[in-house]
Amino acid sequence: MATESREIHLVQRPQGMPTPADFAEVTITLADPGEGEVLVRNLYMSVDPAMRPRLSVGQALNEAMGGGALGRVVKSRNPAFAEGDLVNNRFGFREYFLSDGKGLNKLNPDPALPLTVHMHALGGTGFTAYGGLLHIGALKDGEQVFVSTAAGAVGSVAAQIAKIKGCYVVGSTGSDDKAAWLKDDCGLDAVINYKKEPIGKALRAAAPKGIDVYFENVGGDHLDAALANMNTLGRIAVCGMISGYNNDGARTEVRNLSNIIYGRINLRGFVATDFMHLYDQFRADMTGWLKDGKVKYQETVLDGIANAPAAMIGLMNGLNSGKMLVKLAD
Amino acid sequence: MATESREIHLVQRPQGMPTPADFAEVTITLADPGEGEVLVRNLYMSVDPAMRPRLSVGQALNEAMGGGALGRVVKSRNPAFAEGDLVNNRFGFREYFLSDGKGLNKLNPDPALPLTVHMHALGGTGFTAYGGLLHIGALKDGEQVFVSTAAGAVGSVAAQIAKIKGCYVVGSTGSDDKAAWLKDDCGLDAVINYKKEPIGKALRAAAPKGIDVYFENVGGDHLDAALANMNTLGRIAVCGMISGYNNDGARTEVRNLSNIIYGRINLRGFVATDFMHLYDQFRADMTGWLKDGKVKYQETVLDGIANAPAAMIGLMNGLNSGKMLVKLAD
Numbered sequence: 001m002a003t004e005s006r007e008i009h010l011v012q013r014p015q016g017m018p019t020p021a022d023f024a025e026v027t028i029t030l031a032d033p034g035e036g037e038v039l040v041r042n043l044y045m046s047v048d049p050a051m052r053p054r055l056s057v058g059q060a061l062n063e064a065m066g067g068g069a070l071g072r073v074v075k076s077r078n079p080a081f082a083e084g085d086l087v088n089n090r091f092g093f094r095e096y097f098l099s100d101g102k103g104l105n106k107l108n109p110d111p112a113l114p115l116t117v118h119m120h121a122l123g124g125t126g127f128t129a130y131g132g133l134l135h136i137g138a139l140k141d142g143e144q145v146f147v148s149t150a151a152g153a154v155g156s157v158a159a160q161i162a163k164i165k166g167c168y169v170v171g172s173t174g175s176d177d178k179a180a181w182l183k184d185d186c187g188l189d190a191v192i193n194y195k196k197e198p199i200g201k202a203l204r205a206a207a208p209k210g211i212d213v214y215f216e217n218v219g220g221d222h223l224d225a226a227l228a229n230m231n232t233l234g235r236i237a238v239c240g241m242i243s244g245y246n247n248d249g250a251r252t253e254v255r256n257l258s259n260i261i262y263g264r265i266n267l268r269g270f271v272a273t274d275f276m277h278l279y280d281q282f283r284a285d286m287t288g289w290l291k292d293g294k295v296k297y298q299e300t301v302l303d304g305i306a307n308a309p310a311a312m313i314g315l316m317n318g319l320n321s322g323k324m325l326v327k328l329a330d
Numbered sequence: 331m332a333t334e335s336r337e338i339h340l341v342q343r344p345q346g347m348p349t350p351a352d353f354a355e356v357t358i359t360l361a362d363p364g365e366g367e368v369l370v371r372n373l374y375m376s377v378d379p380a381m382r383p384r385l386s387v388g389q390a391l392n393e394a395m396g397g398g399a400l401g402r403v404v405k406s407r408n409p410a411f412a413e414g415d416l417v418n419n420r421f422g423f424r425e426y427f428l429s430d431g432k433g434l435n436k437l438n439p440d441p442a443l444p445l446t447v448h449m450h451a452l453g454g455t456g457f458t459a460y461g462g463l464l465h466i467g468a469l470k471d472g473e474q475v476f477v478s479t480a481a482g483a484v485g486s487v488a489a490q491i492a493k494i495k496g497c498y499v500v501g502s503t504g505s506d507d508k509a510a511w512l513k514d515d516c517g518l519d520a521v522i523n524y525k526k527e528p529i530g531k532a533l534r535a536a537a538p539k540g541i542d543v544y545f546e547n548v549g550g551d552h553l554d555a556a557l558a559n560m561n562t563l564g565r566i567a568v569c570g571m572i573s574g575y576n577n578d579g580a581r582t583e584v585r586n587l588s589n590i591i592y593g594r595i596n597l598r599g600f601v602a603t604d605f606m607h608l609y610d611q612f613r614a615d616m617t618g619w620l621k622d623g624k625v626k627y628q629e630t631v632l633d634g635i636a637n638a639p640a641a642m643i644g645l646m647n648g649l650n651s652g653k654m655l656v657k658l659a660d
Contacts, residue, residue: 257553258574268594
C-alpha cells in the first residue's frame with residue numbers, strides 16, 4: 001500500500017533573507033518498505049540557524065531538504081526496528097521516508113519529560129550548548145560569561161548551564177520579551193537588547209569584569225564587542241555566526257580580531273560530534289536539570305509541513321521564542 | 331663620572347604609517363650606578379612589528395621607547411653582574427641605562443655563532459616561531475603549512491622549522507628577491523609574492539592539499555585567504571596581524587571567519603611567554619639547526635641610535651630583509 005508524503009524542496013538559492021519563493025511543497029508517493037527497510041513518519045522537525053548556510057552551499061536544488069527530525073517507525077521489514085520505535089533522523093522537511101536503518105538513532109524518551117524536549121534541551125541543541133561551553137569553552141566555575149542569541153535554543157541552554165556553574169552571565173537578545181524571560185526566568189545577571197542599544201557599549205557596561213568565555217552565535221558586531229572585552233587567556237567557542245548567514249552566503253565582518261594576540265585568546269569553531277564522549281554525561285546532567293527546573297526552555301511550534309518554509313524564514317527574523325519546531329503528526 | 335646617553339622618545343602617536351616627526355632623539359645624563367645597580371651599554375637593539383600597536387596604545391609619550399636589546403654591563407655595583415656580562419633586556423631605543431638587575435637576563439652566547447643570531451633565530455623571534463608553530467599550532471610532521479611574511483625574522487624561522495619537520499610549506503612575501511631567497515635558500519615548496527598576485531587565488535593554487543597549520547603574521551586578506559583553504563581541524567597560530575597595525579590602531583578586517591565553524595578551526599593568539607617550558611629544548615634544537623645550516627637567516631642592520639626611527643619606519647614598509655637590528659656599539 002503506497003504512502004503519500006509531502007516534502008519541502010529548495011528550488012532556488014536565497015539571495016539574502018530566504019523568501020517563500022525559494023521553497024516548494026512537493027507530494028511524492030512512497031512504496032511499501034522492501035526487505036531490510038522501514039517506513040518512518042516524522043512527528044516533529046527541527047529548524048536551526050545552521051541550516052541557512054547550506055541553502056547557499058551544500059543543499060541540492062529540487063530535492064527534499066535535510067534537517068533534524070523525530071519520527072516513528074510505522075512499518076518495518078528491518079529486524080533492528082519495531083513498529084512504534086521513535087527514531088531521531090536527519091530527514092526533516094518531509095512527512096514520511098523510507099530507510100534501510102542508516103542514520104536512524106532510536107530514542108528512548110524520558111517519560112517524565114515532554115517529548116519535544118528531546119529535540120532541543122535534551123537533544124542536539126542542548127548537547128551543542130553543553131559541550132560548546134564546557135569542553136570547547138573550557139568553562140571554569142565562577143567565570144565571566146557572555147552568550148549571544150541567549151534566548152535561542154542553543155544560547156538559552158548555554159547561558160543557564162553557565163549559571164548552574166556559578167558564573168556571572170551576560171546574554172544578548174533582540175526583544176524585550178526575550179530579555180525579560182532571560183532575566184526573570186533564567187536568572188541571567190545582565191541582558192542586552194542589541195536592537196535598542198549598541199552592543200559594544202552595552203557589553204562593556206554589562207561585563208565590568210570582562211569576559212572569560214564567549215559562547216558565539218552571531219559574529220560581526222557581537223564578536224567585535226566580545227573581542228574588545230575579553231580577559232587574558234579567554235576562550236571563544238564559535239557555534240555559529242548568524243549575522244552573516246543572510247549576507248553573501250556566510251560572511252560576517254570582524255575588525256577587532258587582532259585583540260586575540262596580546263590577550264592570547266583562543267577562538268575555536270566546533271560541531272557537536274567533536275565531543276561525543278560527553279554525550280552520556282550530558283544526558284544525565286541535563287535530565288536532572290530539567291526535572292529540577294534548573295534549565296528552562298521555550299518552544300515555538302508551527303503546525304504542518306506547509307509551514308516549514310515559514311518556520312525557516314521566521315527563525316531568521318527572530319520570530320521564534322526558543323526552539324523552532326514544526327509539528328508534522330501526533 | 332656621569333654618562334651621556336642618547337635615546338629615542340615617542341613624541342606623538344602615528345596617524346597610520348609612522349613618520350620621522352613621531353620620534354625625537356633626546357640626550358640624557360646618567361649618574362654612576364648606586365649600590366645594587368649596574369650601568370648597561372646596549373650593543374644592538376631589535377625592531378619588531380609588534381612594536382607598532384604599542385605606539386598607538388601603551389607606549390607613553392615623551393619617554394624612551396621600549397624594545398628588545400642586547401647590552402653589556404660596563405659598571406656594576408650589583409654582585410649578580412660582572413663588568414663585561416652580556417644581558418638581554420627590554421630597554422631598547424637607548425644607548426645606556428641604569429638597572430637594579432630586574433629585567434636583565436644574562437646571555438652566554440654560543441661562540442661558534444655570530445652574536446646577532448642570539449637576537450633573532452636563537453633569540454626571541456626564533457623562540458616565537460618555534461613555540462608558535464610546534465606548541466600553539468600543534469604541528470605534526472608532514473602537514474600542509476602556510477606562513478605569512480615568510481621572509482621576516484619570525485616567519486622565516488617558522489617556515490624552515492616546518493620544512494625540517496617534513497611539511498609542505500607555502501610562504502608569502504612582498505618582493506621577488508625575498509621570494510627567491512625563500513625558495514632557493516630556505517627550500518620552501520611554494521612562495522607567493524602577494525604584491526604581484528591576489529593572495530586568495532595564489533594560495534589556492536599553491537596549496538592544493540589545503541592548509542593544516544597557518545602561521546599568521548598579517549591578518550586581513552591573508553587571513554581570509556587562509557580561512558578559505560583550511561583543512562578540517564586546522565590550526566591558526568596568531569603571532570601578529572601587521573596589515574592592521576598602521577590602520578586605525580590595530581584593526582584588520584576579516585570576512586571569512588565563519589569558515590572556522592564547520593572546519594572546526596582553532597585560531598589562537600599567543601606570546602612567547604605562553605610556552606617558556608619549551609625554551610631549553612628550543613635553544614638545543616635551534617643551535618644544532620643553525621650550525622648544520624638547516625636554518626638560514628638574513629639581517630638588516632642600521633648603524634647608530636639616530637637610525638632607530640628609520641628602522642621602525644622601514645620595517646613597516648618591508649625594506650628589511652629578515653631581522654631588523656640597529657647597532658649601537660661594538
